Amino acid sequence: MPDVRLKTLTMNMPDAGRAGDAAENEIAEIARLNSCDDVIAHMTRITSARGFPFFLLCTLPTVDQTKYSEILILSNVPDSIVQRYDDSGSVRENKAFATLRTTTTPFRMTVDDCRKGAGGAFAPERETLMEEMDFYEAIFFPVHDAAGGRAVFIFLSRNVDLAIDVMTDLHMVCLRVYNRLVSIGGMGGEQAKVDLSDREIQCLNWTAAGKTSSEIADILGLSEHTVNHYLNHVAKKLDAVNRVQAVVKAMRLGLIS
Numbered sequence: 001m002p003d004v005r006l007k008t009l010t011m012n013m014p015d016a017g018r019a020g021d022a023a024e025n026e027i028a029e030i031a032r033l034n035s036c037d038d039v040i041a042h043m044t045r046i047t048s049a050r051g052f053p054f055f056l057l058c059t060l061p062t063v064d065q066t067k068y069s070e071i072l073i074l075s076n077v078p079d080s081i082v083q084r085y086d087d088s089g090s091v092r093e094n095k096a097f098a099t100l101r102t103t104t105t106p107f108r109m110t111v112d113d114c115r116k117g118a119g120g121a122f123a124p125e126r127e128t129l130m131e132e133m134d135f136y137e138a139i140f141f142p143v144h145d146a147a148g149g150r151a152v153f154i155f156l157s158r159n160v161d162l163a164i165d166v167m168t169d170l171h172m173v174c175l176r177v178y179n180r181l182v183s184i185g186g187m188g189g190e191q192a193k194v195d196l197s198d199r200e201i202q203c204l205n206w207t208a209a210g211k212t213s214s215e216i217a218d219i220l221g222l223s224e225h226t227v228n229h230y231l232n233h234v235a236k237k238l239d240a241v242n243r244v245q246a247v248v249k250a251m252r253l254g255l256i257s
Helices: 016-030 036-048 079-087 096-100 111-117 124-133 164-183 198-208 213-220 224-237 243-252
Strands: 054-059 072-075 107-110 137-144 150-157
Touching: 016 036, 016 164, 036 054, 036 072, 036 164, 054 243, 072 243, 079 124, 096 107, 096 137, 096 150, 107 111, 111 137, 137 164, 150 164, 164 243, 198 213, 198 224, 198 243, 213 224, 224 243
Parallel strands: none
Antiparallel strands: 054 072, 054 150, 107 137, 137 150
């Protein structure tokens, strides 16, 4: 398997002091974020101000997750683009997710790095999509919360040079935003009480631990079909688009730890 080349983030940028002041203001604003829409608007402002047209917040994929739509928590990338990306290949081709399991430090990957991880070339559909989106690299900011939940902010770039102190400020913003997102008690009307059965909570907890449906079935002595039924039912109760988002919402509501 080809090695993935990681870029060291040591570039220089003028006016770092003003950038630091901006980061402090952005962190102060985080406490006023009260919904997913607030978070998306906030992150869109701070990323676009630094030359990043798109960002994503994703969980780390489990062994049976192959699509970005299965791990995406929120983003300003159009849904149609995410769907086309998923249709053109697997999330497993992005070797950044393997790196994210062993580091908490931000790093960057170019499109060429990702091609190497995909065996040297993308499928024609993905090459076309890369040209349309006009970005050259992605910067990955690992984040976590007090309960041990892990995710990553991904900033898509047209080759933006950032000083190391700016990278540090951005990482702090990402950490604070992620923890604010987890701590918000009601996003999109989530304050309403959601009743989950013991089995549904068990399935959610094991999903949060990174287990597949097959593994959960073995642990609980159920069929894989039954486990999927429980998780699909939970997703509907929590108005989540997938099981990953269901886990995030359940954690925010204190339904699982």
